[in-house]
Amino acid sequence: MKRRTFFSGLARVAAVLGLGGLAGRLARRAQAGHTVWQIDPWKCTSCGKCATECVLELSAVKCVQFYDICGYCDFCTGYFEPQPNKLNTGAENQLCPTGAINRKFIEDPYYEYSINEPLCVGCAKCVKGCTLFGNGSFHLQIRHDRCLNCNECSIAKACPVQAISRVPAGKPYLFKTLEGKK
Amino acid sequence: MIAATINQRFPPPQFTETGHQMPHLTAPPPRAGALDYLDIAVLFACLALATWIVLRRRERREVVLLGLFSLLYFGFWRNGCVCAIGSIQNITQALFDPGYALPLTVLAFGVLPLVFALFFGRVFCAAVCPHGAFQDVMLLKPVQLPVWLEHGLRLLAYLYLGLAVVFAATGGGYIICRYDPFVQIFRLTGSLTMILTGVIFLLMSTFIGRPYCRFLCPYGVLLGLAGSVSRWRARITPDKCTQCRRCQDACPFNAINKVTPKALQIDPTPEDKRRLAIRCALLPLVAVAGLWLGGLSGDSLAKAHPTVALAERIYLEDAGAVTGVTDASTAFRAEGTAPEKLSAEAHALVTRYVLAGRLCGVWVGLVVGLKLIALAWRPRRLEYATDAVRCVACARCFDHCPQEHKRRHALRAAAAPVPTTGQPG
Numbered sequence: 001m002k003r004r005t006f007f008s009g010l011a012r013v014a015a016v017l018g019l020g021g022l023a024g025r026l027a028r029r030a031q032a033g034h035t036v037w038q039i040d041p042w043k044c045t046s047c048g049k050c051a052t053e054c055v056l057e058l059s060a061v062k063c064v065q066f067y068d069i070c071g072y073c074d075f076c077t078g079y080f081e082p083q084p085n086k087l088n089t090g091a092e093n094q095l096c097p098t099g100a101i102n103r104k105f106i107e108d109p110y111y112e113y114s115i116n117e118p119l120c121v122g123c124a125k126c127v128k129g130c131t132l133f134g135n136g137s138f139h140l141q142i143r144h145d146r147c148l149n150c151n152e153c154s155i156a157k158a159c160p161v162q163a164i165s166r167v168p169a170g171k172p173y174l175f176k177t178l179e180g181k182k
Numbered sequence: 183m184i185a186a187t188i189n190q191r192f193p194p195p196q197f198t199e200t201g202h203q204m205p206h207l208t209a210p211p212p213r214a215g216a217l218d219y220l221d222i223a224v225l226f227a228c229l230a231l232a233t234w235i236v237l238r239r240r241e242r243r244e245v246v247l248l249g250l251f252s253l254l255y256f257g258f259w260r261n262g263c264v265c266a267i268g269s270i271q272n273i274t275q276a277l278f279d280p281g282y283a284l285p286l287t288v289l290a291f292g293v294l295p296l297v298f299a300l301f302f303g304r305v306f307c308a309a310v311c312p313h314g315a316f317q318d319v320m321l322l323k324p325v326q327l328p329v330w331l332e333h334g335l336r337l338l339a340y341l342y343l344g345l346a347v348v349f350a351a352t353g354g355g356y357i358i359c360r361y362d363p364f365v366q367i368f369r370l371t372g373s374l375t376m377i378l379t380g381v382i383f384l385l386m387s388t389f390i391g392r393p394y395c396r397f398l399c400p401y402g403v404l405l406g407l408a409g410s411v412s413r414w415r416a417r418i419t420p421d422k423c424t425q426c427r428r429c430q431d432a433c434p435f436n437a438i439n440k441v442t443p444k445a446l447q448i449d450p451t452p453e454d455k456r457r458l459a460i461r462c463a464l465l466p467l468v469a470v471a472g473l474w475l476g477g478l479s480g481d482s483l484a485k486a487h488p489t490v491a492l493a494e495r496i497y498l499e500d501a502g503a504v505t506g507v508t509d510a511s512t513a514f515r516a517e518g519t520a521p522e523k524l525s526a527e528a529h530a531l532v533t534r535y536v537l538a539g540r541l542c543g544v545w546v547g548l549v550v551g552l553k554l555i556a557l558a559w560r561p562r563r564l565e566y567a568t569d570a571v572r573c574v575a576c577a578r579c580f581d582h583c584p585q586e587h588k589r590r591h592a593l594r595a596a597a598a599p600v601p602t603t604g605q606p607g
Contacts, residue, residue: 011411012300019300023293026276030284036212047509057371067204071192107199114205135190145210148261148369151268151288152356160510162488166283172212 035166037153041139041176043163046124046131050140053158054122060146061122061155063100063115066176069137072110078130078138079103079113095125117143136176144172218287221260225291225310228252229298232305235577236416240586242577245308249315257312262368266291266311267401268359270343271350278351295401299408303415306405307395308575313364314395318576320387324434327390332436333553335397336572340549343400344542345483352534354486358400391434395574406571416568416575419585423565430566432582437572442563454560461558465551469544476543480536484528487535493528496521 039050039061050061075087079101084093089103100119104112115138122140130138142164156164167174228248235244256265264272264285269292276284295306307314327335346358359365363380366372386393395402409415418429418438430438450458484490488510495511498504500521507515514524568579580586 008411009413012413015300015408015411016297019293019296022273022277023289026273026284026289027286029276029280030286030289034212034215034218034285034287035283045509045513049509055366055369055372064207066207068194069190070194071190072195073192106195106202107197110195110197110202112202112205133191135192135194143210144212147212148263149212150359151263151265151272152359154360157355157360160508161513169212169215173209175207 034149034169036142036144036149036169036172037147037156037164038142038167038172038174039140040163040165040174041141043161044124044127044140045161045163046128046140047160048124049158049160050155051121051123053155055148055150055154056146058146059122059155060142060148061140062117062120062143062146063122063124063126063138064141064175065113065115066137066139067112069135069176070113071135071137072106072112073134074109074111076103076111076113076130077133078126080129082129095129097121097123097125101126113138139176141173141175218285221287222290222294224255225294228310229294229306232309232575233298233302236305236308236575237302237414240577240580242581245575245577246319248309249318252310253312253315253319255312256310257316257364257368258370262312262362262365263359264288264291265313265365266295266306267313267399268356268362270400270404271346271356271358274347274350275353279353296404296408299405299412301413303409303412303570304402304405304574307402308416308577311395312368313362313399314392314574316364316367317384317387317392317394320384321391321434322388324391325389326436329436332396333557337546337550337553338397339399339403341546342398343403344545346400348483348535348538348542349486352484352487352531352538354483354535363394391436392574396435396572409573410570412570415570416573416577418566418568418579419583419589421585421589423567424585425566426584427566428582428584429579432579434578435572435574435576437569437574438579439563439567439569441566442560446560447562450560454558457558458555461551461555464554465548468551468554469547472543472545472547472550473540474543476539476541476546477536478539479543480539481532483539484532484535487531489524490528490531490535493521493524496524 051059054060075084079095080087080093081095086093091099094101098119098121100116100121102114102116104114106112124140127138127140130136153164156162228251232245232248235241235248256262264287269288272282272284272288273292275282295310298305309315342358346356349355349357361376361379363376363383366376367380367384383394423441425441427440430440485494492510492514495504495508496514499507499511568575
């Protein structure tokens, strides 16, 4: 039994040294702060998977309105169906399946559109409309009050363009800016 | 598709009439980083406490209580993420992908339980891992599995570990997280299939002790290896074993090694030696078979990688073998990258997968070969003892050992004051 104790001791020392070396090597590169998942709005193709692939029943991804970019259009292509009966808030004219976008008159001819977040399901229908025909001020973002920060984001796995990646928690949002793509 | 710059098709308004102020976009902050350090502190405290309970206090009840705390904290409160089991993949990715920044929390979750296992055995499994604690508290009426089934199923965990490392190293994803049966229950939400899988595992846990830990858990494999050289570990009794075999019936995880029957406590016979020699000669053969099979599976493993899947789709679309387009192929064509570049990238990846598959095959082959050798070996055991690899330090056997009862009785007698017979004065 003596010999066995000796060899197991030897193996233990080797394992501790190995683990220590590995941890030391990785710790030097490791990030002190944590990271969170975020969507790159420049890569997003508004495919709609964010609404269905999140582990949460109601996705952590929501549409956000970046007001600086918005054109405040009367005929908002993110708000209205492609051929609306009338430019009013009638449910049949709206693109949003849950009526999560509020339309408010500001001054002629400008209307302000804001997202009612609890209603938004992250389906990206409005994002697609706004990006294809408008200024692209609507975009999808992972909201960190909802995101569970899973080790592997299941939306990232399903994303057709790998638009979701980990970003430093100090800068948890990737908003579009007026200057364009950085 | 998506424009590269904001084209401002409609110039933003100035609001000269009303002087309207644009609202600000809200951005709820993520969980504070300091809480990550709290998680590491709680993990360390739980590991230390588990070690103290298993090795010094020797109380099953306290193990259960600590297990329930871990289940609530790491499981339901922290949503089972990040966990030590999944951290294998992050650490692997950090080793192979220089661009990947490994969070310190994940590193701590991956390394601390292993360090504890090297010195004190698998105390992490006993009461700190929420997955283990969950299955442990579900256990009602354990049945002993046939030995061959037990040994066979345990090999699955080694294969699972190999595959998880292959996928994490090549960027194919985190399969341990994706097919984790309990994390959906911790989150109380998730896909129906995975929730059902979790429920099935929990139902199985009522009569098969810790099915995930024993037969699938890839981290359990590492902890078992670390535990096999541990300095101290859970002992059924610190005193002399009386060979009553009550502990063996008490262990639901088949983790107690029997005493070798008297008739078999003999030197190896020529027959034994011959069998051992054959098994040893078989080892390289099994490893080579693993190499071959692993190489063959490389192509199918590679399909898990998004780039390979996309390249295949583009190829099929161009060849007219499939109709329609996918979101990914549409986006790829809109981007305007040459398909040749993509296919070259995919080919390089497939080569990596074949290599990784071969290495994984060798690993599984070696494990199977060494298992065969171990089964041919007949160690001479003179007392019942916990198996260093398989024992998860659940402390069940303590309560069943008559020697332990004697010891506790003696301890209590020593601690309690001598009872006096009458009232003084």
